Every structure is written in C-alpha cells, then in structure tokens.
Amino acid sequence: xxLLTLVKRAQNNDESAMVEIIERFEPKIRxxxxxxxxxxxxxxRQEIVFRMIRAVKTYSTKNCL
Amino acid sequence: xxxxxxxxxxxxxxxxLAQEDNQQLCQRVIASPDDTQKRNxxxxxxxxxxxxxxxxxxxxxxxxxxxxxxxxxxxQKIGKVFQPTDEIERVIDSFVSDTGKSEWENKAKWxxxxxxxxxxxAVQTLTxxxxxxxxxxxxxxxxxxxxxxxxxxxxxxVSKTKKRALLKLRKQLLxxxxx
Numbered sequence: 755x756x757l758l759t760l761v762k763r764a765q766n767n768d769e770s771a772m773v774e775i776i777e778r779f780e781p782k783i784r785x786x787x788x789x790x791x792x793x794x795x796x797x798x799r800q801e802i803v804f805r806m807i808r809a810v811k812t813y814s815t816k817n818c819l
Numbered sequence: 820x821x822x823x824x825x826x827x828x829x830x831x832x833x834x835x836l837a838q839e840d841n842q843q844l845c846q847r848v849i850a851s852p853d854d855t856q857k858r859n860x861x862x863x864x865x866x867x868x869x870x871x872x873x874x875x876x877x878x879x880x881x882x883x884x885x886x887x888x889x890x891x892x893x894x895q896k897i898g899k900v901f902q903p904t905d906e907i908e909r910v911i912d913s914f915v916s917d918t919g920k921s922e923w924e925n926k927a928k929w930x931x932x933x934x935x936x937x938x939x940x941a942v943q944t945l946t947x948x949x950x951x952x953x954x955x956x957x958x959x960x961x962x963x964x965x966x967x968x969x970x971x972x973x974x975x976x977v978s979k980t981k982k983r984a985l986l987k988l989r990k991q992l993l994x995x996x997x998x
Contacts, residue, residue, distance in 0.1 A: 786887035798890045
C-alpha cells in the first residue's frame with residue numbers, strides 16, 4: 755500500500771495505518787538516533803514519533819492525486 | 820506538480836521506471852503515440868502519484884532527521900549550561916575545604932549531631948585517630964581520598980581505620996543492649 759493511502763487512512767483516525775507508517779520509518783528513526791546520547795535516546799525517539807503523528811495528521815493531501 | 824519535461828528530474832524518472840509496471844506502461848505509450856488519450860493520462864497520473872509519494876517520504880524523513888538533530892543539540896546545550904555552575908561550586912568547595920586543619924577540628928562537634936547519649940559515649944571510647952577520621956567522613960562529608968589528603972595518609976589507610984572504628988562502635992552498642 756502506498757504511503758499516501760496510509761496517510762489518508764491515518765487522517766481518518768485509522769490507528770493501524772498510523773502504526774504502519776511509523777513502522778515503515780523505523781529504520782530511518784534508528785539511523786537518526788545513532789549519533790545521539792544513549793541517555794536521552796528514548797526521549798528523542800518519543801518526540802520524533804510524536805511529531806510524526808502530528809505531521810501525518812496535518813499533512814495536506816489536497817494537491818496530490 | 821511534477822513537470823516531466825524538466826531534465827533535472829532524470830533521477831526521479833529513473834526511479835519511476837525502475838518499477839516494472841510503470842516501465843511497461845511507458846513503453847506502450849511510446850510505441851503507439853497515436854493511441855487514445857486514455858493511456859497517456861494514465862501514465863501522467865501515475866507519475867504525479869509517484870511524485871507525491873516521494874515528496875511525502877522526503878518530508879517525513881527530514882522531519883525525523885531534523886527532530887533528532889534539534890533535540891540532540893538541545894540536550895547538549897543544557898549540559899553545557901549546567902557545567903559552569905558545577906565548576907564554580909567546585910572552586911568554592913576547594914576554598915572552603917583547604918582552610919586548614921584547625922578550623923574543621925573546631926567546627927565538627929559530635930555533641931551537635933548525636934542526640935543519643937549511648938552513641939556519643941561509644942564515640943568517646945574510640946582512639947583519637949579513629950574519631951578524627953569519622954569526623955572528616957561523616958561530620959564534614961568528605962570522601963575517603965579527601966580525608967586522606969588532609970591527614971597525609973593513603974585512602975586505603977583511612978578506609979581501614981574507618982572500618983575498624985565502625986566495627987568498634989557496632990560492637991559496643993550491641994553489647995550495651997545485651998546487658
């Protein structure tokens with residue numbers, strides 16, 4: 755399933771779609787966390803996921819097909 | 820909106836054509852340009868879709884990356900802000916604790932901190948050396964190493980004396996209870 759479809763479904767409060775989006779970006783998150791302090795890594799991960807959810811919810815899909 | 824005519828988007832088109840069904844569709848369009856408008860539109864909409872998808876991936880990826888960088892930098896800054904305070908405290912501490920033996924000797928009084936008469940008596944039975952070390956360690960809250968430097972002995976010697984003194988105290992207090 756394309757990411758756009760997932761985002762649209764997540765915007766309609768489909769929780770499984772949101773989980774799928776976060777899981778798809780998991781490698782990217784892990785890679786970005788590599789250079790951070792281990793002590794604060796978990797906090798940063800939480801913040802990243804939180805911001806991702808916010809971004810997905812507010813992403814404008816209007817000018818996409 | 821993606822413009823297929825733009826040459827700088829070569830990379831994007833390559834990625835698009837890497838998907839087999841896209842490539843087949845593209846070849847069919849090229850092979851028969853006179854074909855109905857329908858197939859042309861399909862190709863176009865697929866490209867737009869692919870482009871939107873890529874934009875979204877890029878958007879979330881940068882969001883992840885920049886959030887990680889931003890927060891990592893922020894925690895580093897907080898660590899730096901607190902450090903100078905520590906430094907100042909350390910300097911003050913060194914002034915306070917290096918003022919000489921006579922001062923701490925007078926200041927530390929067992930009577931002030933021990934309310935229990937029995938414990939106080941037990942402390943008085945210790946040798947001068949043992950009392951001195953316990954006073955440094957527990958009344959002045961020094962580390963064993965610091966006490967050792969003040970007394971001009973090694974940390975191991977301080978530790979040994981401390982253990983012996985505590986053992987004496989414990990024996991005395993427990994023995995007092997039994998009688």
